[in-house]
Amino acid sequence: MNTEATPHCAALGFDKDRIRQALSLLGLAADHKEEAAAINLLTEFIAERVDKIINSCLAVIAGSDDFELIERNIGTEAFRQKWKYRLRSFGKNFATPGYFEERLALAAAFAHANIPLGALQLPSFLIQQSLIDNLLDKSDFNADKTRILLCTILKLTALDLYIAAEGYHLPELNELEEKLDKLRAEASRLQERTWTDELTGVMNYRKLMESLEHHVQRAERRGQERSSLCLIMSDLDFFKKINDTYGHMVGDLVLQHLARRIKSATRDFDMIGRFGGEEFVVIMADTDLELAKVIAERIRLGVMSTPFHIKKFNIHVTISLGVAMLKPGESRESLLERADAAMYEAKRRGRNCVVTTKEM
């Protein structure tokens, strides 16, 4: 399909498949010989009555608010010409994108001008009425021919009404969908911001506590054998000295680097949060104390092995870590306190080491 020549079809998703689908729902087939013959007859018939049908259509809406809107936004003469074209082409090449395009475009113009859909559909009803009235007067048509003509008129009118409704409402729906997508994206960005520590990009205190509560309850529900939960509390060693030596801004960058080092030493599903100034917590679901200690060691080594290169400085950083595993029925506060106590024990033992609650 040439999407440039049929921009409304392209924008509203009327590709070949969708057109075929719509036609088959209405029982219209492009290769139906009797229908094609009926359309030829209709074309001849309509050509003689175009002006009469349009005049009666304008007479019905004359003086109404719809008429004023048409006059103001489309122009009565332009409306008359558009309808002349539409009536003359009623049913001609109905299975082509061009047929859909012309009708979708007019529907979009009506929607844009806030003219009610009814005013757009009215001529379709009038043409149907006029065709049927005249058909019944034709005594030379046999029952079969009359039936085919009647069916064709009804199906083509239904197609016109369907395209008009789609062209009228779909752009609005698409626009709403787009706005909704933007709002959703904005909401998730805002939510992300309320959950994230601005300096380091890991979870902030609020989100950390919320996640911890969630995991404590999950572990409680599933039972200790099936789901053990561990926590690492880590604290930068001699951070005051780093701040005093290099300045607070470099200190901030140290915290950013540290968060990245912790992240790269943990697994994808471990959750990292900033507990306070230079304290970071790692929540490890489905992890026992032994494995948690291995990961804590990996974090410690990951931090100390290479100095942090910040500005022109190479800053040697170490951290002390405490590891605790959730006991049955224990609260998140108690778990945090025990991990904190283990971390202080690591400080007491000379820093740059890992202590589990089991080793205290």
Ligand SMILES: Nc1nc2c(ncn2[C@@H]2O[C@H](COP(=O)(O)OP(=O)(O)OP(=O)(O)O)[C@@H](O)[C@H]2O)c(=O)[nH]1
């Ligand atoms: N740059 C920077 N410094 C912070 C931030 N939050 C806390 N601090 C500093 O971190 C330092 C923590 O100092 P202390 O509690 O004495 O601990 P420490 O010097 O790391 O010593 P130990 O923990 O005992 O090894 C303080 O000087 C705080 O001002 C922050 O967001 N940015």
